[in-house]
Amino acid sequence: MTDRPISTVLVANRGEIACRVFRTCRDLGIATVAVYSDPDAGALHVREADAAVRLPGAAPADTYLRGDLVVAAALAAGADAVHPGYGFLSENAEFAQAVIDAGLVWIGPPPGAIEAMASKTRAKELMGVRPLADVTEADLPVLVKAAAGGGGRGMRVVRELSALSGELAAASAEAASAFGDGEVFVEPYVENGRHVEVQVLADTHGTVWTLGTRDCSLQRRHQKVIEEAPAPGLPAALVEELYERSATAAKAVGYVGAGTVEFLVADGRAHFLEMNTRLQVEHPVTEQVHGVDLVALQIQVAEGAALDPEPPRAHGHAVEARLYAEDPAADWAPQTGVLHALEFPAGPGVRVDTGYACGDSVSVHYDAMLAKVVVTAPTRAAAVRKLAQVLDRARIHGPVTNRDLLVASLRHPGFQDPALLGTGFYERHLDELTRPRDGGAHAAVAAALAAAAARRGRFGGGWRNVRSQDETRTYGPHEVRYRPLRGGGHEVTSPPGVRVLAAAPDRVRLEVDRVARDYDVTAYPDGTVHVGPHRLAVRPRFTDPREQTAPGSLLAPMPGTVVRVADGLAVGDRVTAGQPLLWLEAMKMEHRVAAPASGTLTALHAAPGRQVEVGALLAVVQPGERADVPTEAQEEAPA
Structure with missing residues (x-):
């Protein structure tokens, strides 16, 4: 900590949190420096910084986790302070000490507190x-x-x-x-407890704020998905206990700066989990209800400023949803590709923190989070309802996302009633929450008619004197049949009960049961079509080669890197259905790849360090009691 003003901050991070810190720095008149790996050379956080320093390589271990390179980058760019963000080196005491030893201001807690x-x-x-x-x-x-x-x-x-x-x-x-x-x-392991945490903020003058509670119970694979502040429905006595224990933890280690103390609340009791010695991903909900900028307060504390004796009181309720490029219905598999559109309805109480812009690519190297969407309202019910609507009306075009899951979660009775909250929410409700949303058939009609209108505009055409067969277009499970009319327009023959009022390449108006609705349609060269919140894919005329693989073939469900193979696993081994064979790392998470059937492992094309694309052949398990094992010459990995 120092008493000198900070003039230039390097953010030792990437993506959304780097952009978030830069925003506050600009508001404070502080210059900014980004660091970036090779895949991030054109990333939004690099474009938004005043200066940027390359960290050669792609893997985090070679780039964002290299504290020596980050410190050297700060010195080379003339920064006088380092903000770690969250993740990567944010809770690394050695890195914090290295920053201080280099004569830079560390915008975080003392290394000793981090170590503790x-x-x-x-x-x-x-x-x-x-x-x-x-x-x-x-x-x-x-x-x-x-x-x-x-x-x-x-x-x-x-x-x-x-x-x-x-x-x-x-x-x-x-x-x-x-x-x-x-x-x-x-x-x-406490089944279905509530994940509740307390935001703390401490200065160098002995003041420790407990800045409200947050509930982060909705989680997948122990990662938070929806968070809110304050944590709803907690008894006042329990809240006071949480505040007291959190302040005690901060004081016990001489804490300075922003941190979070996490608890699992079950049966009316709070079980201590951990203290995160950094800014949390979900910090915006606390900022929204308390009217503070935690990053600005971090900087001011690092400059030696004193906090007010008491923290500001909370007003209203804030709910945050993490939008991920992932498919919840496919075991949360991360998705990659070009993000064609990322636009949210603006309005009072709506905040979006993101590290992406339209046209950016979502890569396999880093976390799959696209944005944090936060809504603040006078009551919890109002905030939940509005957040669901903002997500539902957003234009999110590109890879598959968890948007539909978020909307369904926010509207689910098990979330709307605080008494039903718990970390087991998705274990109980995932099947119903990942069912295809209503309206997909009519969205497919709109997509088909928009495509017909686009073809008509390019090539001309229309009604013919000889009645032709219905034209057919298929999007996923939805088959659409339609034919042109003598006076112009089209008649939809399947699904039944749909009347076409107007059709253009980008907008279609349909009437169903006397109710007219407009559908905005955007088609992309890769075959995906977005109709409002619906993401459709044209069914190909030819079979996907991956569907022609031999029975028992184990294909990569996502692009990633093989990080390990099951101990002792070798060709010729007997395996059982569901047995873990290897693990892929993609977007900062490990994904277990299991045997598709019980039988004999007849091929293994995976070794630690191998990078694979979606559909790459990893192994073959020949079902049955016995199998012929290929010779060494036959066992060469495919090119």
């Missing part, structure tokens, strides 16, 4: 909580958790004692890859 709380095992000991040592059947279910880092990586729920050793190894390997520290521990 960085290891979850040490943090729990500090709070009087001991992890499990020897796990027995009576302790199940348990949670295996990485001692360093966060974001759901290095976490496994274990329900059978026989699976514990394998999950410990898997969690350790993932933690080592993500954080450079393979230490893991085991703690009791």
